Amino acid sequence: MGDGARNGCPGAKGAKVPSRGHEKKIKLKMNYYHKTCPSVDTIVRTITWSxxxxxxxxxxxxLRIHYHDCFVRGCDASLLLDSSPNNTAEKSAPPNRALTGFEVIDEIKSRLEEKCPGIVSCADILTLAARDAVSYQFRRPMWEVFTGRKDGKVSLATEATARLPSASSNFTTLLNLFVDNGLDMTDLVALSGAHTIGVSRCAFVARRLYNFTGKGDADPSLDREYANSLRTICPNPINPSTILEMDPKSSLxxxxxxFxxxxxxxxxxxxxxxxxxxPRSAQIARTFExxxxxxxxxxxxxVNMGAIGVLTNGEGEIRKNCRVVNV
Known part of the structure; x- marks a missing residue:
């Protein structure tokens, strides 16, 4: 268990989400499928937790798939679409090529199509599965998921390349991308905290460790002892496939x-x-310790991110297969 679980934090108890950003939920509803597919939450959680x-x-x-989906065309599962001979989809864009876990969404979708055919969108499945996967360590949902999203029919690699921040983005770039999506500075800092789980590769920190100003030096903003430990994991010349944890204490x-x-x-x-x-984001980061x-x-x-650019009735479809649009 992480500190959040030991401290009995409200988020880990599945408490209702407070009012910040409530206006973004208007298109979505709690228990949207309570009549049409009442077992959706149980099915998604059972498969995801397994x-x-x-x-x-x-x-x-x-979590990363969900984030990369929502920041391009909104949370419409456009990232789940495969490329075709006539179109290079978001999934094939450079920022998305390392993403994995799509087969879990496929399995959930297949089960729901057996139980409630044509009812539950891939966008809602992804949103629920991301929540449940992160919540597993607490054995209860960390936040409520509002549902009712429809699936988009357009997926373009060029848009993903333009809309997703990189590991080398500065603060202005990051904040502008968040504001463009209706999010604020607190959202930026809070969602950056997702880096407490997961891993990266040496290729994404090579310049920061060995050639930050073009003179073979490390980024001076990086703690020297930590920089040296990273150099041990990622010696020069860099092996781009070597894995390292994003949180130096624990990536799980x-x-x-x-923070x-x-x-x-x-x-x-x-x-x-x-x-x-x-100064303001730094203060937020301190409170998030x-x-x-x-x-x-x-x-x-x-919750705020999950409401970005959602498609609802009349605006999208319910895909039969999350990897292709309906024929």
Whole structure:
């Protein structure tokens, strides 16, 4: 268990999400499928928790898929579409090529099509599965998921490349992307806390460790001892496939350790360190060292992110297969 669970934080208890960002939920509803597919939550959670039990890294993977989906065309499952001979889809864009976990969504969709054919959207399945995968360590939902999304029919790799921030993004770039999606600075800092789980590769920190200013030096904003430990894991010349944890304490436990490390100048990416370059976001990052405060705000921000650009009745479809649009 992470600190959040030990501290009995409200977020880990599945408390109702407070009012920040409530206006974004208008198109979505609680228990949207209560008449048409009342077992949807149970089916999604049972399959997701079974998968996470066998593969604890899955929480970070599904969370990342959800995030990458929502920031391009909104939360419409456009990222789940495969490329075709006539179209290069989001999934094939450079920022998305390393994503994994799609087979879990496929399995859930297949089961729901057996139980409630043509009812539950891939976009809602992804949103629920991401929540449940992260919540597994607490054995209860960390936040409420509002449902009623429809699936989009357009998926373009060029849009994904343009709309997703990189590990080297500065604060202005990060904040502008969040604001463009109707999110605020607190959402930016809270959702960056997702880096408390998951791993990356040496290729994404090579320049920061060995050639930050073009003179063979490390980023001076990076704690020297931490930089040296990263150099041990990622010696020069870099092996781009070598894996390293994003949270130096643990990549499997969802907790506030990311912010403890960040405030010690041990954020792995330039985009992490960027949060400390703005006085207000730096203050938010300090308050998020408290597990309960962080997880409550993370829950609110996940609800806000899950409402980005949602398609509802008349605007999309319910895909039969999450990888292809209906014929």
């Amino acid at each position: 998968k996470v039990k066998n593969n604890p890294t899955l929480g970070a993977k599904l 436990s969802f907790d506030s350790h990311y 403890e490390a960040l405030n010690q100048n041990k954020g792995l990416f330039v985009s992490d360190a960027a949060l400390l370059t703005n 408290n597990s309960g405060v962080f997880i409550d705000n993370f829950a609110r921000s996940m």
